[in-house]
Amino acid sequence: MNRHLISAADLSKQDALLVLDTAEELAQVADRPIKKLPTLRGRTVVNLFFEDSTRTRISFEAAAKRLSADVINFAVKGSSVAKGESLKDTALTLEAMGADAVVVRHSASGAPQRLAGWVRGSVINAGDGAHEHPTQALLDAFTIRRRFGRGSGEALDGLRVTIVGDVLHSRVARSNVWMLHLLGADVALVAPPTLLPIAIDDWPCSVSYDLDAALPKSDVVMMLRIQQERMNAAYFPSVREYSRRYGLDSARLRQLPEGAIVMHPGPMNRGVEIAAEVADSPRSTIVEQVANGVSVRMAVLYLLLGGLEAAQ
């Protein structure tokens, strides 16, 4: 494994499977009376979040604490960043505090990459702009593998995954396309043309605009959030129209083949991209994804920090 995890492309197929297999074993820790392992005792993990986040930050914090690492949460509000400190100066401060890993979320694509050049510890990308969110892709792959009854060492060969919605602004979609393709799944994107990035032809996936045609051919449907906060133009006529054409409601849920699952990285806009009754249906893995997130992030932290390389 590389020292940093910045993009899904940093991982080989072997690395990705090692993360998933390790997460599979670490998932058992959640069922034990003592939910803690001594592995990262004395290591410091800094959560550096320049953007709002609930589940990712808490998930990383829980993962680090279950491995006995010390966790420093760095919220931008109330820090010197609010006074205008640059990313580099913040990084040097963390460096001086001896951070072994920095988990970073930033609104600018590429910020974790820059950070990796300034700190000695491992940098883990927890979402940078519309670029990547590799641990989300790993936990989605983990969730899919479990739901389809595949065990350790197995990939996602032959599974058809359809990712629907705001691909343009979605780091989750970007990381997932690469990760799921790497693991052998057939990935299809469905989105209005205005919400697809320009270079989409280079992605290892198919693209279409018709959700109803794609659903019967999907083992997994991954709904993306409409990211109003990143939208500075009108990408579709109205929320209502978007919901009609690209929202997953009960009628569309019935078009899915037997055993198909519905995923959403959260936070959801209920009634926009996903109907409430779909989000709460047994096919939905949304709550599972959160639980799996802790196991997968434990695996990532262990594999990046647990061994020899990190000690240097």
Next chain:
Amino acid sequence: MAHAAHPAGGQPGTGGDGVTAPGPSGQGGTPAPGPQADPKMVLEAADINRALTRIAHEILERTRGAEQVVLLGIPTRGVPLAARLAARITQVEARPVPHGSLDITMYRDDLRLRPARGLGPTNVPAEGIDGKTVVLVDDVLYSGRTVRAALDALNDLGRPLAVQLAVLVDRGHRELPIRADYVGKNLPTSQHEVVRVMLTETDGEDAVLLEPVGDTARPRRGGVTGRKR
């Protein structure tokens, strides 16, 4: 010295009963030993069988029927050994004995000396370990550090009534105050030698080999391959 007569040093497949054949678990990187470095067969399949049968009876005797016993194998090769012991106890007592595996990777004291490695399986029987007599099972007892890690791991899983240790080979050179309760064979070794345990479940055949490795510069622990220097 079962195969000292093979001058080629026993390439895979040429050593009669395949003594030097690397197991399927990927021992391919081992340099072929020279003529003077032939591995010595210490235990053959029948010896391993007898040793396990004896240990099973000793466990029954010492635990008065093994009623509250849970056998936990330490991956990789402790796991099939625990299963075999459980099967033998079941034969004698006509009652199933819970057995499983306990991975100790996350509790090792040498994690930072080597790159992070994958984890082995941990399967604790449904009845748990609280109030039970846990018998840890491993293939080779050497420094005692693995067992120390296993004791820590058990501590996080529950509170057994007692913990005992069964090993197929005790090769000496302890670095911690740990001893085995049940030993298949006491094997005096030099620290330069490698004890290699092969089991049908993991390596296709049953054998314990002693390989003279003259290279003192090699690190001490054998790791996940079952080679215990």
